Amino acid sequence: MKKMISQATIDRLPLYFRTLRVVEDEEMEIISSDELGRRLDITPEQIRKDLATFGQFGRKGIGYDVHELKERISNILGLQNKWRLAIVGVGHLGGALANYVNFASLGFSVVALFDKNKNIVGSEVNGIKINALTQMKRVIDSAAVDIGVITVPASEAQGVADKLVAAGVKGIWNFAPIKLFVPPEIPLVNEDLSVGLSALSYHMSSRE
Amino acid sequence: MKKMISQATIDRLPLYFRTLRVVEDEEMEIISSDELGRRLDITPEQIRKDLATFGQFGRKGIGYDVHELKERISNILGLQNKWRLAIVGVGHLGGALANYVNFASLGFSVVALFDKNKNIVGSEVNGIKINALTQMKRVIDSAAVDIGVITVPASEAQGVADKLVAAGVKGIWNFAPIKLFVPPEIPLVNEDLSVGLSALSYHMSSRE
Numbered sequence: 001m002k003k004m005i006s007q008a009t010i011d012r013l014p015l016y017f018r019t020l021r022v023v024e025d026e027e028m029e030i031i032s033s034d035e036l037g038r039r040l041d042i043t044p045e046q047i048r049k050d051l052a053t054f055g056q057f058g059r060k061g062i063g064y065d066v067h068e069l070k071e072r073i074s075n076i077l078g079l080q081n082k083w084r085l086a087i088v089g090v091g092h093l094g095g096a097l098a099n100y101v102n103f104a105s106l107g108f109s110v111v112a113l114f115d116k117n118k119n120i121v122g123s124e125v126n127g128i129k130i131n132a133l134t135q136m137k138r139v140i141d142s143a144a145v146d147i148g149v150i151t152v153p154a155s156e157a158q159g160v161a162d163k164l165v166a167a168g169v170k171g172i173w174n175f176a177p178i179k180l181f182v183p184p185e186i187p188l189v190n191e192d193l194s195v196g197l198s199a200l201s202y203h204m205s206s207r208e
Numbered sequence: 209m210k211k212m213i214s215q216a217t218i219d220r221l222p223l224y225f226r227t228l229r230v231v232e233d234e235e236m237e238i239i240s241s242d243e244l245g246r247r248l249d250i251t252p253e254q255i256r257k258d259l260a261t262f263g264q265f266g267r268k269g270i271g272y273d274v275h276e277l278k279e280r281i282s283n284i285l286g287l288q289n290k291w292r293l294a295i296v297g298v299g300h301l302g303g304a305l306a307n308y309v310n311f312a313s314l315g316f317s318v319v320a321l322f323d324k325n326k327n328i329v330g331s332e333v334n335g336i337k338i339n340a341l342t343q344m345k346r347v348i349d350s351a352a353v354d355i356g357v358i359t360v361p362a363s364e365a366q367g368v369a370d371k372l373v374a375a376g377v378k379g380i381w382n383f384a385p386i387k388l389f390v391p392p393e394i395p396l397v398n399e400d401l402s403v404g405l406s407a408l409s410y411h412m413s414s415r416e
Binding site: 011 | 215218311316354395406411413
């Protein structure tokens, strides 16, 4: 049982992880919270507070061991699990996600695609075959899928979520703009691209 | 000058807005914070606190006027501006965004596309012509673009941001996984799809 950690802290961990990977590639061995903060535009105090949530990291006045901190964050985020994704709905967004290279660098891989459109079932995107929805249980079993990604229209999303849960996925990443109901033991993260755009609109309006 | 409002509150406003639109379509005239909370899986206390930040809304024991609240949130978010977007980088993600229907429902429209690939310049996505990067200033002027959307690789993103700022955009929505430097008067929102996926990984690992 882990202690409660704020969503905001969890959301910053992938940013730390990504920056530490860049820093490691630059062959830097130690990094201060000042330098990490400068690269991310986050205050050093915030960084020290976030990392302290997970235990003792780094040495006062010296900094953090880059490799050690990167590995610790990777473990906290569970990236060592090398999660396997299935995308349901191979429209524009689903196709874009199937090709999104940054997932691979975090250890995620897309291993299965599904669509209800018979005209594209059997074809491939980025070397991954598109399957019919009726094949979901079988393909998710055989491809050892962990995470179901929902990129179908809102009206079809709950049906797809039910199928994914029945097929045995351990988590759901939902892009459909609708509240989904899944069993409490299945973590669900909703992604909504209009949220970021609306926040930008808010900041642009505030400056006028 | 607006007072400081937390990013978390700003991020919830589009969710309220979207739900109020659905509720309005259902011809409901008054909604309680309980009902709004049930639909969004947010506590009624959180909703009342968020809305109180912006002034007096609703009536105790009765609820919120759906149409009035929707309009107020739209104004707070600046959605009445009907912002016009240009997408730079028409790969998988840029193409998906050009087709993302939910933007239109919030008043955003994609009016211009740019790509450096000469093979696709001149062709159309969703009825919008793809222009060369060299045409940016002219097209952004004539199409009255407000927001530049960056969907190029990280290595090209700062150059594109500089060009967009020089061409006169008022805000930038960045999908490239890199920290961009823009003048302080230009609001910048970074979108990072790995953040949501990493949060899901965290929650899935915590339950094992």
